Amino acid sequence: MSSLRVTGLRVRHRKTLALDSLDLALGTGVHGLLGPNGAGKTSLIRVLATVARPDAGRVELLGEDTSGHRKLAGVRRRLGYLPQEFGYYPGFTVRDFVAYVAWLKEMPAERVPAAVERAVARVGLADRIDAKVRTLSGGMVRRVGIAQAIVNDPAVLLLDEPTAGLDPEQRVEFRALLRELGASATVVVSTHLVEDVAAACTEVTLLDAGRIAYRGTPQALSLLGEASGGPGDHPIERGYTAALRAHRTTGAREAVR
Numbered sequence: 096m097s098s099l100r101v102t103g104l105r106v107r108h109r110k111t112l113a114l115d116s117l118d119l120a121l122g123t124g125v126h127g128l129l130g131p132n133g134a135g136k137t138s139l140i141r142v143l144a145t146v147a148r149p150d151a152g153r154v155e156l157l158g159e160d161t162s163g164h165r166k167l168a169g170v171r172r173r174l175g176y177l178p179q180e181f182g183y184y185p186g187f188t189v190r191d192f193v194a195y196v197a198w199l200k201e202m203p204a205e206r207v208p209a210a211v212e213r214a215v216a217r218v219g220l221a222d223r224i225d226a227k228v229r230t231l232s233g234g235m236v237r238r239v240g241i242a243q244a245i246v247n248d249p250a251v252l253l254l255d256e257p258t259a260g261l262d263p264e265q266r267v268e269f270r271a272l273l274r275e276l277g278a279s280a281t282v283v284v285s286t287h288l289v290e291d292v293a294a295a296c297t298e299v300t301l302l303d304a305g306r307i308a309y310r311g312t313p314q315a316l317s318l319l320g321e322a323s324g325g326p327g328d329h330p331i332e333r334g335y336t337a338a339l340r341a342h343r344t345t346g347a348r349e350a351v352r
């Protein structure tokens with residue numbers, strides 16, 4: 096069953112069509128969202144996170160239509176979201192901040208302290224749990240962002256460029272965490288790093304100019320790259336370029352018809 100389904104999704108920012116009649120259904124696993132700058136990844140994640148409304152189309156999360164307010168609170172309780180630009184209170188400690196998000200998500204109060212400690216430990220910050228967020232490095236703050244997103248053990252987890260700013264060791268650990276989370280949740284992760292996709296994703300969706308250019312497994316994208324012989328330093332990078340080119344050529348052919 097798909098825990099996340101969008102149909103005919105359209106998002107416009109003034110004159111820019113960020114998402115153009117998008118259809119997508121995702122189930123349990125780690126779904127890598129790839130695409131060039133401006134492809135529409137953040138626009139899609141924001142709509143899925145229910146922080147932005149689409150101009151047209153339908154968004155179903157965990158079997159509920161998100162256009163009605165009635166079911167929204169229940170769905171949000173089961174969501175985790177790390178925005179690209181994540182706001183926090185610098186004077187809060189890591190513990191207080193993650194607990195605050197748990198409270199926003201209406202977690203039962205008695206479950207909060209243990210859930211906070213577990214989420215913070217899972218991102219490797221147990222030794223900084225009582226440090227003020229303002230005293231942490233950029234990469235550590237990003238990890239606090241991941242901790243607040245997973246504190247409620249979400250059924251749908253949306254992460255917008257979570258590995259940006261993480262050091263290599265942390266990226267490796269984070270990918271292992273992604274794989275663990277993807278065993279039971281639907282995880283959508285936007286990234287520009289092919290290593291994230293190769294190591295952590297069960298499926299890849301490539302967006303280009305608000306449309307889906309490619310969907311498949313990382314293995315299939317690698318094979319496409321190997322067959323294309325196009326530019327790139329990694330088979331997935333070559334697959335990415337080949338899939339984009341194929342999509343753009345088809346689009347151009349349809350346009351002259």
Ligand SMILES: Nc1ncnc2c1ncn2[C@@H]1O[C@H](COP(=O)(O)OP(=O)(O)OP(=O)(O)O)[C@@H](O)[C@H]1O
Nearest residue numbers: 108109111113130131132133134135136137138139
């Ligand atoms: N607030 C806004 N006002 C005007 N245009 C916007 C706004 N937000 C996004 N856009 C435009 O919508 C399109 C999609 O942007 P979006 O941020 O979703 O892309 P992205 O794939 O996340 O890009 P990146 O890889 O750079 O993060 C782009 O053309 C962008 O310029």
